[in-house]
Amino acid sequence: MSKPIIATASLAGCFGCHMSLLDIDDRILKLIELVEFNKSPIDDIKTFTKQCDIGLIEGGCCNTENIEVLKEFRKHCKILISVGECAIMGGLPAMRNGIPVKECLDEAYLDGPTVGENKEKIMPNDEELPIITDKVYPLHEIVKVDYYLPGCPPSADLLWEALVALVTGKELEIPYELIKFD
Amino acid sequence: MEEKIKSIIKTSGNSPDRLMDILLSVQKEFRCVPEEAVSLIASALGISEADVNQTKTFYHFFSSKPVGKYAVYLNNAAVSGMMGMAEVADEFEKQAGIKFGETTPDGLISLDYTACIGMSDQEPAALINSVVFTELTREKVKEIVAGMKEGKTVESMVPEYGDGNNAHPLVKSMVKNNIRKAGPVCLGDYDAGKTLSKALSMNPKDVISEVQKSNLRGRGGAGFPTGLKWLFCSQESGERYVICNADEGEPGTFKDRVLLTERAKMIFEGMTIAGWAIGAKEGIVYLRYEYDYLLKFLNSILDEMREKNMLGKNIMGKGFDYDIRIQSGAGAYVCGEESALIESTEGKRGEPRNRPPFPTQSGYNEKPTIINNVETFCSAVKIVEKGGEWFSNMGTEESSGTKLLSISGDCKQPGVYEVEWGMTIKEMLDMVDATDVQAVQVAGPSGVCVPPSQFSRKIAIEDLATGGSMIVVGKQRDLIKDIVLNFMEFFEDESCGSCITCRSFNMILRRMVEKIVEGRGIKPDLDNMVQWGEIMRNTSRCGLGQTSANPVSTTISNFRELYESKVKDVDFQSDFDMKKAIIESCEAVGRPPVVHE
Ligand SMILES: Cc1cc2nc3c(=O)[nH]c(=O)nc-3n(C[C@H](O)[C@H](O)[C@H](O)COP(=O)(O)O)c2cc1C
Ligand code: SF4
Ligand code: SF4
Numbered sequence: 001m002s003k004p005i006i007a008t009a010s011l012a013g014c015f016g017c018h019m020s021l022l023d024i025d026d027r028i029l030k031l032i033e034l035v036e037f038n039k040s041p042i043d044d045i046k047t048f049t050k051q052c053d054i055g056l057i058e059g060g061c062c063n064t065e066n067i068e069v070l071k072e073f074r075k076h077c078k079i080l081i082s083v084g085e086c087a088i089m090g091g092l093p094a095m096r097n098g099i100p101v102k103e104c105l106d107e108a109y110l111d112g113p114t115v116g117e118n119k120e121k122i123m124p125n126d127e128e129l130p131i132i133t134d135k136v137y138p139l140h141e142i143v144k145v146d147y148y149l150p151g152c153p154p155s156a157d158l159l160w161e162a163l164v165a166l167v168t169g170k171e172l173e174i175p176y177e178l179i180k181f182d
Numbered sequence: 183m184e185e186k187i188k189s190i191i192k193t194s195g196n197s198p199d200r201l202m203d204i205l206l207s208v209q210k211e212f213r214c215v216p217e218e219a220v221s222l223i224a225s226a227l228g229i230s231e232a233d234v235n236q237t238k239t240f241y242h243f244f245s246s247k248p249v250g251k252y253a254v255y256l257n258n259a260a261v262s263g264m265m266g267m268a269e270v271a272d273e274f275e276k277q278a279g280i281k282f283g284e285t286t287p288d289g290l291i292s293l294d295y296t297a298c299i300g301m302s303d304q305e306p307a308a309l310i311n312s313v314v315f316t317e318l319t320r321e322k323v324k325e326i327v328a329g330m331k332e333g334k335t336v337e338s339m340v341p342e343y344g345d346g347n348n349a350h351p352l353v354k355s356m357v358k359n360n361i362r363k364a365g366p367v368c369l370g371d372y373d374a375g376k377t378l379s380k381a382l383s384m385n386p387k388d389v390i391s392e393v394q395k396s397n398l399r400g401r402g403g404a405g406f407p408t409g410l411k412w413l414f415c416s417q418e419s420g421e422r423y424v425i426c427n428a429d430e431g432e433p434g435t436f437k438d439r440v441l442l443t444e445r446a447k448m449i450f451e452g453m454t455i456a457g458w459a460i461g462a463k464e465g466i467v468y469l470r471y472e473y474d475y476l477l478k479f480l481n482s483i484l485d486e487m488r489e490k491n492m493l494g495k496n497i498m499g500k501g502f503d504y505d506i507r508i509q510s511g512a513g514a515y516v517c518g519e520e521s522a523l524i525e526s527t528e529g530k531r532g533e534p535r536n537r538p539p540f541p542t543q544s545g546y547n548e549k550p551t552i553i554n555n556v557e558t559f560c561s562a563v564k565i566v567e568k569g570g571e572w573f574s575n576m577g578t579e580e581s582s583g584t585k586l587l588s589i590s591g592d593c594k595q596p597g598v599y600e601v602e603w604g605m606t607i608k609e610m611l612d613m614v615d616a617t618d619v620q621a622v623q624v625a626g627p628s629g630v631c632v633p634p635s636q637f638s639r640k641i642a643i644e645d646l647a648t649g650g651s652m653i654v655v656g657k658q659r660d661l662i663k664d665i666v667l668n669f670m671e672f673f674e675d676e677s678c679g680s681c682i683t684c685r686s687f688n689m690i691l692r693r694m695v696e697k698i699v700e701g702r703g704i705k706p707d708l709d710n711m712v713q714w715g716e717i718m719r720n721t722s723r724c725g726l727g728q729t730s731a732n733p734v735s736t737t738i739s740n741f742r743e744l745y746e747s748k749v750k751d752v753d754f755q756s757d758f759d760m761k762k763a764i765i766e767s768c769e770a771v772g773r774p775p776v777v778h779e
Contacts, residue, residue: 064760064777100766101766105767125772131777133763134762134763134765141758143754144753144754
């Protein structure tokens with residue numbers, strides 16, 4: 001039987017969840033034995049080259065590119081997992097959700113204390129750029145998500161246990177400490 | 183302002199545990215609690231402004247901005263909605279020229295909604311400057327607003343007075359009692375003082391055992407054995423308190439209103455007997471603000487009882503000192519929960535406490551306290567008068583005695599009925615002359631929505647327990663929109679916000695119900711809602727969060743077909759709208775709102 005194929009992506013996240021995946025330390029060698037990676041920053045494959053079994057996504061959606069990537073993932077992955085607070089609830093980036101986008105953009109490009117010189121009041125509006133959405137959306141508001149791994153980031157142990165359970169078909173046993181956050 | 187506030191503080195007792203009274207008086211005087219008042223009160227009482235503010239902002243009837251000279255609070259509970267609230271609201275808006283939530287520019291009229299005001303048998307009803315107006319219609323609203331514009335007093339706009347003590351010179355209210363059936367316990371014959379004199383010649387322990395013998399269980403909803411509660415408290419040492427829970431906040435109940443109007447002495451007598459039984463010297467009635475129209479009257483009854491030596495020093499010459507005071511609430515459903523009620527009585531936010539310790543161990547001012555419902559105290563009087571056995575011979579095995587039911591909604595005879603426990607829903611519907619019934623909401627929003635297939639179930643603590651609220655829902659109603667959604671909006675508003683699950687899931691569930699009502703629901707939403715309700719039940723601190731998913735979970739379980747007819751049978755559906763999501767930012771940066779997919 002061929003190895004299960006995994007893809008990962010970071011959308012509106014901080015890459016902390018990916019870092020946590022690297023935190024499984026030497027178990028990464030075992031992981032490579034268990035699975036094959038496709039599109040992912042871990043192996044730097046930029047586009048899907050085949051259908052995958054599992055998609056892991058950190059970060060929510062704050063712009064049109066995030067949404068596009070997410071939809072690609074949904075198309076190419078049998079199982080899609082929201083990894084971490086940002087993917088599940090929008091996380092820190094969603095702090096802007098109560099503030100009108102225009103105010104955020106003004107603060108970032110015109111009025112903020114770190115803006116420097118912007119005499120012509122230029123806003124990034126090149127057609128090549130993704131468009132910022134009105135709010136930061138959690139993944140499951142846009143596509144169907146199969147599983148959720150909570151944490152900011154989810155601990156390496158939680159990611160490891162969840163992945164192993166998923167690819168081996170064993171029942172997931174999560175010790176309470178792994179999902180206790182206070 | 184400073185002088186006025188100082189004098190209010192002085193007359194209210196100048197102590198942090200009288201903060202509620204102080205704020206109520208300030209609100210009445212200035213039609214709001216201004217910033218300046220907050221700092222004056224804080225420094226006078228020796229507490230921080232944050233302390234004052236947290237109490238001030240917790241309650242519905244305290245405001246930062248002035249309400250109108252005529253402050254209208256229209257009841258938007260489900261029954262009010264069923265009886266035509268929307269029309270009444272529309273007429274108020276038309277006549278006053280403002281929307282609900284607003285005040286006229288001249289400050290004359292403000293319009294607000296409020297939760298159930300205990301008038302479900304005569305809806306739509308509203309409070310205007312704490313005067314009750316019932317059975318409102320477009321015509322009546324026209325007259326009322328015209329009266330406001332002419333500068334009439336609110337009292338003079340009351341068209342006629344209700345029956346019984348509603349017409350008492352200190353009440354002068356248009357509220358009707360609607361007593362449809364009097365039973366032998368609470369609404370039967372009553373001879374004030376007779377039982378108190380009997381009790382005071384008994385050993386307090388014997389009083390408690392008589393109550394235990396009766397198997398009386400609390401009438402406020404939770405059904406805890408009253409005698410046992412009294413026994414626990416009597417075994418504690420030191421100062422003790424008796425509190426009467428007259429918060430009656432569960433939408434659809436109004437039987438305590440009727441007892442407060444017609445059986446005030448009996449309630450106070452019951453509290454005094456309880457005080458004798460447990461060894462307390464002070465009793466407190468926590469009266470919901472919505473019943474403020476009864477306050478003067480109730481205080482006059484207390485005065486009368488003091489004059490007759492049924493209260494005060496050396497009561498009836500038996501060497502027992504005991505007195506009662508009334509604490510007003512200020513609009514918060516959760517304050518009916520006993521530990522929140524205690525917090526509120528101490529002048530704080532009505533936030534439920536962790537239990538244990540239970541109030542019988544550590545209650546008001548951290549002293550052992552019994553809290554009982556209005557009806558419980560009335561029942562206790564009859565029990566001591568006629569004996570526990572007499573009482574326990576009525577009702578069912580586990581629910582002895584009689585129960586006051588507040589029956590409202592789609593029936594021809596809404597009102598208060600005193601019946602023996604054990605009546606079936608079917609019998610009840612015949613009694614109130616209700617036909618074409620879709621469901622009966624038993625025990626208010628936090629109770630159960632019972633379908634016709636279960637109408638042979640009994641009204642009893644062991645089957646369908648109830649604090650008294652019975653709402654009949656006719657077939658013509660949209661159960662999910664008119665009832666379930668209304669109930670979830672109520673809980674969302676009334677959650678104290680302390681527990682994260684209660685704070686967020688009430689909102690989330692309300693939004694899910696809204697989604698279904700708007701036709702955007704999908705099948706998995708139903709199981710999700712039930713599951714989330716279960717999480718809320720298991721992780722909330724007090725009864726509010728533990729039961730507030732009931733409107734959703736009991737209707738999904740009893741009316742599943744109704745829900746299924748409204749949701750799409752798909753696995754997933756996104757409400758996300760790309761076009762809408764990008765319009766704002768494209769405008770802000772100046773680019774066409776086009777996404778190349
Ligand atoms: C959210 C909430 C609201 C309540 N409201 C009332 C109320 O308005 N009146 C009442 O008597 N009990 C109410 N209760 C029940 C009280 O906590 C308490 O059980 C009752 O007053 C005890 O008196 P009893 O044993 O005589 O019923 C409420 C409970 C909860 C959780
Ligand atoms: S969940 Fe935490 S670690 Fe993961 S992307 Fe968000 S902020 Fe970073
Ligand atoms: S369950 Fe709700 S109302 Fe009760 S304490 Fe928690 S947040 Fe407050």
